[in-house]
Amino acid sequence: MAQGRFHNKIGTFAAIAGSVVGLGNIWRFPYLAGDNGGFAFLIVYLIVSLLVSAPVMLSEFSIGRSQRCNAMRAFRNISSGPWFLIGFLGVATAYVIDSFYMVVGGWSLKFLQLSVTNAFQSLSADEVAHTFSSFIADGSSTVLWSESTLIIATLVILLGVSGGIERFNKVLMPTLLLLLIVLAINSVFFLPDSSKGIEFLFKPDFSKISYETVLKAMGQSFFSLSLGMGAMLTYSAYMPAKQNLPKTAFSIVAFDTIIAIISGLAIFPAVFSFGVDPSAGPQLLFITMPAIFGQITGGHFLSILFFLLVFFAASTSQVSLLEVVTAYISEELGIKRRKAALLIFATMSITGGMCALSQTGSDTFVFFGMSLFDIFDYASSNFMLPIGGLLIVIFAGWVMPKRILHAQLTNGAEDESITFKGLRFLIRFIAPIFVALMFLNLIGLF
Ligand code: PHE
Numbered sequence: 001m002a003q004g005r006f007h008n009k010i011g012t013f014a015a016i017a018g019s020v021v022g023l024g025n026i027w028r029f030p031y032l033a034g035d036n037g038g039f040a041f042l043i044v045y046l047i048v049s050l051l052v053s054a055p056v057m058l059s060e061f062s063i064g065r066s067q068r069c070n071a072m073r074a075f076r077n078i079s080s081g082p083w084f085l086i087g088f089l090g091v092a093t094a095y096v097i098d099s100f101y102m103v104v105g106g107w108s109l110k111f112l113q114l115s116v117t118n119a120f121q122s123l124s125a126d127e128v129a130h131t132f133s134s135f136i137a138d139g140s141s142t143v144l145w146s147e148s149t150l151i152i153a154t155l156v157i158l159l160g161v162s163g164g165i166e167r168f169n170k171v172l173m174p175t176l177l178l179l180l181i182v183l184a185i186n187s188v189f190f191l192p193d194s195s196k197g198i199e200f201l202f203k204p205d206f207s208k209i210s211y212e213t214v215l216k217a218m219g220q221s222f223f224s225l226s227l228g229m230g231a232m233l234t235y236s237a238y239m240p241a242k243q244n245l246p247k248t249a250f251s252i253v254a255f256d257t258i259i260a261i262i263s264g265l266a267i268f269p270a271v272f273s274f275g276v277d278p279s280a281g282p283q284l285l286f287i288t289m290p291a292i293f294g295q296i297t298g299g300h301f302l303s304i305l306f307f308l309l310v311f312f313a314a315s316t317s318q319v320s321l322l323e324v325v326t327a328y329i330s331e332e333l334g335i336k337r338r339k340a341a342l343l344i345f346a347t348m349s350i351t352g353g354m355c356a357l358s359q360t361g362s363d364t365f366v367f368f369g370m371s372l373f374d375i376f377d378y379a380s381s382n383f384m385l386p387i388g389g390l391l392i393v394i395f396a397g398w399v400m401p402k403r404i405l406h407a408q409l410t411n412g413a414e415d416e417s418i419t420f421k422g423l424r425f426l427i428r429f430i431a432p433i434f435v436a437l438m439f440l441n442l443i444g445l446f
Helices: 009-020 025-036 038-068 071-078 086-118 127-136 139-158 162-192 194-202 209-222 231-236 245-273 284-294 298-334 337-357 372-399 402-410 418-442
Strands: none
Touching: 009 025, 009 162, 009 231, 009 298, 025 038, 025 127, 025 194, 025 209, 025 245, 025 284, 025 298, 025 402, 038 071, 038 209, 038 245, 038 298, 038 372, 038 402, 038 418, 071 086, 071 231, 071 298, 071 372, 086 127, 086 139, 086 231, 086 284, 086 298, 086 337, 086 372, 127 284, 127 372, 139 162, 139 298, 139 337, 162 194, 162 245, 162 298, 194 245, 209 418, 231 372, 245 284, 245 402, 284 298, 337 372, 372 418, 402 418
16 A cells, blocks of 8 residues: 555645656757757647657556555456566666666756856856866766755755645745746847747647658657556555546646646747757757856846756656655565655665766766766667557556556546547557557667
8 A cells, every 4th residue: 555645736736847857858868859840840749748648647647546556466456467667667667767867967956056156157068068068077066966956855855745746846946946036037028030930839830740740749749747656546646536537637737737837938039039940959958058057138037947946857857756765665575664765765775876987988887888867868868768668558458457447547437428438448548559660760770
């Protein structure tokens, strides 16, 4: 039985929102949208999120809330045979993702500190690039900053499901929204030439929409909504029984997309008004943005807000990853949550530290020419998440008894309405087909 419960609907929403809103929203979505047809991409993104990701999320919710336990045990409770391996894969994926996610969290914390000391003042992009590369090349420093984010996330876990996770997200998520809105207003209204950035993000270009774009949108939606690795499943074990699952899933999709769009509005007007390369990834967050802040009025203050935002986004997602593993270890080994959290802290310090060290540019923890950080990133987003997601919907649609799905999606009402039938159809047919296609595409077979 799950060791804890979220207090109310708002707390549940905040916790789930905290997991889904992360680096995927801040740097990946805006760039993908701008580069793949702007408004046209947004429409495709929304369609696949509603038809594919929302059903996957509802599957995780139904499995988790009906069993109220960790990801592995939930599958084992519902069905004998090898199905529990799906849950095990989820726990392993959460562990792997967290090992490199904490490193990026560490970068954001370090850059927050640099912002506070006004270290970017008047630096050129090349100089910031140098600051960034010498920081990640310094093993002891990156390890230290990564461990700091792990300590924060572990403390939240130690405070418990409601007293820790729920409370943390209830404070951080509204703050995050506020920070983002302030940054977006500043970019849109107070920077010269901001319209170019808005145009990059929104200008509809339907000629860019292809099969490939649809699959890209789906991959992004999946990662951004924390699907395929048991995070949504684990959090739903703590949900109030009265929470309406379809409503929650669709509002989370909407919220996550809105945050991604506002992030685009905060970032791209700045990028374009300085005429710099709008490329995505670490480059954008840790080089381009600080260089811009170093040159604008109020940049000192804005850079603090910005890195606070990035850190909050990363940290609330990290907590959800850690909780998947904590629930599993504590329930399976039959030990207290606290003990489990400390045990995971000890091992994750090592694997996360290895990921940090693998980025220093030396040969440490580099295998076949790829750093451990990149291997973990690559394996999780290209294999573990899509395979996990595919198996989860197949399980929910074809293996789990229909009455469980029905009871969860309708909250026990005798509802055989078109909505339930429609959602079940999406879970059984549409979502598995599309997730399978996405997987084949990611591994280059389609
Ligand atoms: N959804 C998070 C983001 O957008 C990443 C994440 C994936 C978090 C999987 C938890 C689980 O960055």
